[in-house]
Amino acid sequence: MATQDISSLGDIKLLVNTFYAKVQEDDLIGPIFNERMLGRWPEHLEKMYRFWQTILLEEHTYSGSPFPPHKQLPVNQTHFDRWMEIFTATVDFLFVGKLADEAKVRAANMAYMFNYKIEYFRNAENI
Template sequence: MEDIQDLASIRIMVDDFYTRVRKDELLGPVFSSVITGDWQPHLNQMYDFWNAALFGVPGFRGSPFIKHAPLPIGTEHFIRWIKLFNQTIDGHFQGQVAATAKNKAELMSVLFQNKLQYAKGQKKIIF
């Protein structure tokens, strides 16, 4: 297996990950309640997000937390999200950028969980 190298690699990663998400009994209903039709606009945004996060390529615009804050999600959703994300990466890639992608996903998970708890008045920090 090769490392994540470019936008083509990111497309493979994102497409496979969201295929897994849509089929997942915990995450699928959450996403399908928000994305009711064509998934391509969301996928395009995720290509841009990961291209910026991994390679510093400009193009992503948005506030991911704001879109996730109103969703009915908790710790179990983040645990499953990380599990599926890591399975996706490990199924396609190996190397430094792949490891960086998994680390960034984990950091995002912790950040989102902290912000959600803070927004709900539970000023706990999760590590």
């Protein structure tokens, strides 16, 4: 059972590594990630460390726009629901506290926004 909050880059790395290890093995979203990340997992994980470090620890190490690389993914609400299920379970298993809760809120907001934008662009292209 988790007893501490997210408080360091080491905690961020533990969260990101544990989460993406589960993602890679997942029957629904694993194939999508593994196909896109082929040979680029270390680079992606480094980017995710910086992203979450910036959001949760307010140490500004990430710059960029997270949405464009995801725009053309073959995903829908079911995929985002599974992503959130894995993310939430990972956070809850590893951590407890204010930043752990913030991570789950931020992830849910991103999942909602990404799904909304992907659907928007997909529908706009079909007009």
